[in-house]
Amino acid sequence: MESLKNISTDTLTAPTGDDENLVLQALLRSSRFSFVLLAPICVLLGLGTAWGTIASVNIGMLLLLFLVSVLAHMSVNLLNEYLDFQSGLDLHTQRTPFSGGTGFLPEKPQAARYVLWHALATLLATCLIGCYLVWQVGIWLLPLGIVGVFLVLAYTSVLNRFAFLCWAAPGLGFGGVMVLGAHYVLTSQFNSSVFCASLVVFFLVNNLLLLNQFPDIAADRQAGRRHLLVRYGVKSGVYAYGLGTLVVPVIVVAAVINAVWPVWALTALIPWAFSLFSLLTAWRYGERLAEHTPAMAANVVATLLVPSVLTAVLVLA
Template identity: 45%
Template structure:
């Protein structure tokens, strides 16, 4: 298939060379690292900005690696040829348009992962073994998501949230020299629940293609209606976790700024619940869902900075 496509493939431009890492998707990692930095600012009164830059680079490299591995895997197994892409699902479409870039995508994924690991080793040397469990978990997540986790419905559900929630938020606080704290873990819960919901909703349009490729995510195994219910529970959990953390004293009152993103959740949740099988109706909900995943951690981070 790749050889047949390459005969009519257009020459790749600069966008194609960046395509496998899905640059727009990397904004979520930036928001979550900034949230971790805000926790450190609130608990310790200051942030090492140079170290923060290094942590940000590591997080972006990890996210780029998992995206590139996913692009390569979906092209190799033929899934890309069966997927109807939307702005939020179905991959970037880079490799179907430029199949000659498939080896490059794999090399890019490996290089990004190795650079991320090198940054992790340096931070481990600087901060000690507290980072090791999170670092190893992050590497395992990047390597296994596209090749193993996508066949296990409940692990596939929570893997994205683990990546952008505890691994990024708590990992950032530890890399910046802060000890384990209830504040860090509490701040990581909204991105955890929302990140799971982000990938879950993005699986809705790809149900038939993913089933053909042998994947076993929640929409495939239980249907879109059940998956819609799980999505609503994830939204509820994200918006319940924040006030509960404030009531417990783990986060300050200004952290409740994160609740300003609630209208986005209401809009997305209503659309998903009332029309889980109508993809054209879900597209505005998917756009709103992306905005929610960016807005809530940023508003929560702003509240912590203001504290």
Template identity: 40%
Template sequence: MLSQLTTIWRAMRPPFLLLPLVLMLLVMMTASYDGFVWSPYLMALIAISAVIAHASVNLLNEAEDASSGLDDRTERTPFSGGSGALQTHPKHWSRVAGFGYFCLGTLLSLGLFFIHLRGLAVFYFGILGIFLIVAYSRFITRSPGFSLIAPGLAFGPIMMVGSYYVLTGVVSITIIGLSLLVFIWVNNLLLLNQFPDVEADRSVGRYNRVIAKGTASCSELFRAALLLSYLGLAVLIWLGRLPVESLLGFLTLTLAWPLQVGVKNHYNELQQTPSLLALNVAVVLLTPALIALGLFWAMQ
């Protein structure tokens, strides 16, 4: 029993579950800055749903990668190549997959409550999210274009805008703008993590952007997208959609600059330079957290 629970826990990739929590913090602060008084109980349910959604896709992805043999062919880093949980305990494959679908069922139940609360519009966010969870490992990873944008769609426009709508009953220009920044950061997160796994991914039939266009081209895309995200943040502040206190988000330029330089010079050596993957994770987590802090500061 203990080994089953440990395997499931590792396959959930708990450190990665910080991302939906940070994004829910940003949703919460944006709603407050926009003048809404929201229910903390509802916000808690929304945050739980976001974490469950991410846990579900992690579990199902681990199960699919173990089944296809992909995780046996990758060289793991803390940020890519799978958790290794099912390589250590392959007999628990059905438990990991089963718990992934249990999380999915729980998410559907919470979604029905949100639909009851806010109406049919929530259904459209939910059905898109469920599709991305179920289709990601088996189908989406075989499309260079869709696999590039699917992670950002899931965490940005779907998760953030959907959560804001459930919390407030409306959608604001501010949350849409922020969700587009998150769209870029999360796409970049997954894009860079694919660099070390190119040959392993190709061997099991995946055909993502890095395989289709090569690491040199994708490193340029990564760097351009990173620059665009900070330009987008500047535009939101300039337009008055975010307060000047949101300039705190630019503090992560101290991480983003060495990150883009490193990717430019070492895009074929990311397996040997996991510090670049770590910098990328830090940018993705800290930038929205600092923007949320700026929103909180502006309300004081």
């Protein structure tokens, strides 16, 4: 948040006609649309856990949930892009398809103000839609909304300085806020199914961001970040990734044994197995993980497919 205090008045000036193409590029590239798919998947999982407890789906509310989740995800990506450029971090990262930033602002530094505009605009839209949902559903949704907005604003500028907060923040945003929030909007209550689902997403998404930090350890240390890998080292990061990986099947199996989920939920462990490949690769190569992007890709596949399979099972069961 300290970086936001240093915004000059030039940053907030309107674009000229020649800049219109740059404005669009700033939105499309810096919001990282290829990663935004995770947000609607989390909403769908909230729908899946709600499916057996509602007579019908409110399509209008569901569409608003998709929209607000995507806007929130875009906002945190855009703000991260802007602040990493302002701090100089983007000039030193080793870019992969999954980490190190997009490289857009180092190429087009004059677009920094447009990235910030989009970050603030998507956050404002997120807040407005969130307020409408609270008005429609009830005040008990508000704490989740407040946590979500805090995570968007604080992730890059504050939480990256605290190892365990940085580790837990992504999972809390997607598992805690999006999955629980979607379920509550659709049902006005919580149940054991959504808590199990939110925990699965919590550990998957924490692992997603944790593994993507491996190639950037040196650059993050130089920029003053103190996430888990910088603070405690690569081996500790691998242990944390392994713990997150192994907890997921425990949650799924426990939910099946206790009849929270049908036995077909065990099929979610098929895409989960991709995480094991990522774990073994991280253990072997550590900071050299950028040279082994298939392991990073496998991590993404597990994070996207496990909740997708769970959603399908919960809806079809």
